[in-house]
Amino acid sequence: MADKKHLYLVDGSAYIFRAYHRLPPLTDPEGTPVGAVYGYTTMLWKLAEDLDKAEGPTHLAVILDKSSHSFRNEIYDQYKANRPAPPEDLVPQFPLIRDATRAFSLPCIEEPDVEADDMIASYARAAQAQGWDVTIVSSDKDLMQLVGEKDGARIDMLDTMKSARIYIEEVEEKFGVPPEKVGDVLALMGDSVDNIPGIFGVGPKTASKLIAEHGDLTAALDSAEDMKKSKLKERLLEHRADAELSRILVTLKEDCPLPVALEDMKLDGVPPGPLAQFLEKHGFTSLLRRLDAGAGSPGRPTELNPAKQENASAPANAEGSRQPLPEMPKVDRSAYECVQSIERLEHWIERARAARLVAIDTETSALDSMAADLVGISLALGPNDACYIPLAHGGTDMFAEKPDQVSLDAALSALRPLLASDAVIKVLHNGKYDLNVLSRYDVEVAPVEDTMVISFDLDAGRGLDGIGGGHGMDELAERHLGHTCIAFKEVCGTGKKAIPFGEVPLDKATEYAAEDADVTWRLYQHLKRRLPDEGGAAIYERVDRPLVPVVARMEQRGIEVDRARLAKLSEEFATETGRLEKEIHALAGAEFTVGSPKQLGDVLFDTLGYKGGKKGKSGQYSTDQSVLERLSGEGAEIADKVLEWRQLSKLKSTYTDALQDAINPKTGRVHTSYSLVGAQTGRLSSTDPNLQNIPIRTEIGRQIREAFVAEEGNVLLAADYSQIELRLAAHMADVGPLKDAFANGEDIHARTATEMFGEVTRDTRARAKTINFAILYGISRWGLAGRLKVEPDEAQAMIDTYFQRFPGIQRYILETLERVRERGYSETLFGRKTWFPRISSKNQAERQGSERAAINAPIQGTSADIIKRAMVRMDEALVNAGLDKVRMLLQVHDELVFELPEGDVERASKVIEEVMAGAAGPAVSLDVPLGVEIGTGKSWGAAH
DNA sequence: CGGATCACG
């Protein structure tokens, strides 16, 4: 059998999707993403190296999907219908897969209207008929139908990522049936990714049980008649036709015409010339070195150069030399064009298509993207190569003559295809804003790069003394380009004299607006190239960049609030604060402004003579909650009244009044604005209004949550990660007892109490909870002493006990600080960096503050990464499950709020739970489970 | 416009 032929068929398209998600987003020297291509190249290399080995290939071919269309679409128009678009940085890698295959001088087969699976099946059968062994390099479950032996010729599969051979036993283990029955199981269970219906409500377990029991699909479906009454019986009877259709869809076509003869797939070593060229072009220098290291082209190991077990996973970008920054002349505003005719606009659009990358900025009538009207759009294709397209200038004065400009409709019609084109990258600065504005004009923008977000992913926290910390365009232009942008104030004025942008004369407007696009283009060149070198590519490409359109959609959806309910609360709060104010004045013996901490301090500690007043550096008495609570404990009635007054007045001004004003008149809903660069740790922040600090902790505040409601016929669903930061701390610091407690679903604070105090009572559990949080925040004996109302010595004893019981914690703290001191930044599990320039400050308070923040940042930041990953995947997962009416509305750090039809609750809960709980994988595998708690109700309050 | 206060995770 020495000369037995063995054909390897590589399922190339499936491979690159998996490689994309498994590997970091590398780029080549030209800036093209090549992570998946790199994985693919090393995989081919390894296969070719196995030439002439016992189970290695004698023949090899790569099969790719040319189009998603096949005979299956003819019989079922929904086939693969809801498959989402591939990620933006994967798209440019598809053609490179072909280049890589050719570089190995391997046949690459792709036929129109034939799916790769069918082609693989046809080749496998053809080879088997000739007595060849066949290995299918894939882990696609559909292809498992082919596994087995016929006339002494064997077909197996190879999952290269898991280095696992798949044969009959493995298939049986997965499906509970032999390979030839796999199609029957698949027909029952369906496939959400390919949109194969199957039987609704039947999953892999039930499907394989039914087939194992009855032999095949028809028998299983027939058996339903004799079943006793059950949900399963109903479903089998009702959806029989779906299953029968699915059976056809999952059947592989084994008789496709074969464009390349089997003999022509002979693997005879890889000619090194074209391969070297390809490796060089994309900066795969570690592979290139192996190639040069001898006659070491893969598949042709020589006596002198036995195949090495070298680790080939070195990042491509770290090896290749970077392309130089394009030459950038100084900003010259006189070079900008004001586009005032459709012909000129079309000319720019044409050029943008050719350039494949365009920086864009929109000018509007207001700061609020959900209320602003479009006034103009600017484009930039290179330094000083920029234009402004005025669209609604001179609109406010009906009698004034309007300047020449392209009509809004005509311009948008011309721009729409460009802005939606996969082939042209749109670079924006704070793209979420432009996405929101343009979306209201039915303009879709994709794919998007965002220079504000790139800057954040590179430089979060890097500012010192308020300089250089922000990510606004003007600031970045100063920092990276040494250029001072025209200030908005200079163009539109300030205060009462401010004019809307639409009133700015076109020459001035062009200079301002086109400059923004020009600067955005330049910043992109500066910042994007730093991402791979400085380790920011993964967090940007996999988390923050895909998050931009997701968050934009959430902002656009907004949430309904019950105005009448808020108004009623406002009124109640007003009455009550008025009453309290009178009582406070009476107790003080004088009228004063209760809301003035200064006046209140004087009243309490001077006029009324209460003891223990402490003045801060502003020279005024502190009157905060803790002070008032102490006075109240000493019997000061006025302190109670002030506390109550403060609570109600806060709720009224910040929430019940302000939220009514925040209702958008057009949509009738409240649209917050999330900042992706607001919090140094990577959390989102929410403004205008802030919907991340709606009251919940007190009963009276909670009523405000009742005013956040679902639309008619819908409910709100709130999904919370439970104790996510503590779970992450347990994982990151490798704390055995805490990990065990989470694995067993224990009450974590109770467990801590047991470890610390030997018993769980209300008191010890509360103390344990405080200590757990203190740990996350970077503890000091005085801080803990203050919180627990004990002496610092006692607090120190508790900290010692904690470190003793949970030994990983202290090591985590010390190691984290050491790394931050050494490198200047902390890192999350997903590689997000936060910089701490004050970690070595000579000012002790400053330094210690930085240390506490640095201990907390990896934990808080990892939690932020995880929920962001969940958000990025959520819409696709819901749509795949047929839940396209479920809308994600809000994010509150460890909570996502959805609005959905009542009937979808059960299925949506399952999908949401799965996505959230699984959001760390596959990039990170946690030692602790992520718990998710879900509640639903007509209001946000009721959903908790 | 900064400080004090307090709403949230």
Added chain:
DNA sequence: GACGTACGTGATCCGA
């Protein structure tokens, strides 16, 4: 010897 004590946010009010 003094400092100042829990991480991350944003909104509102007062008063200079």
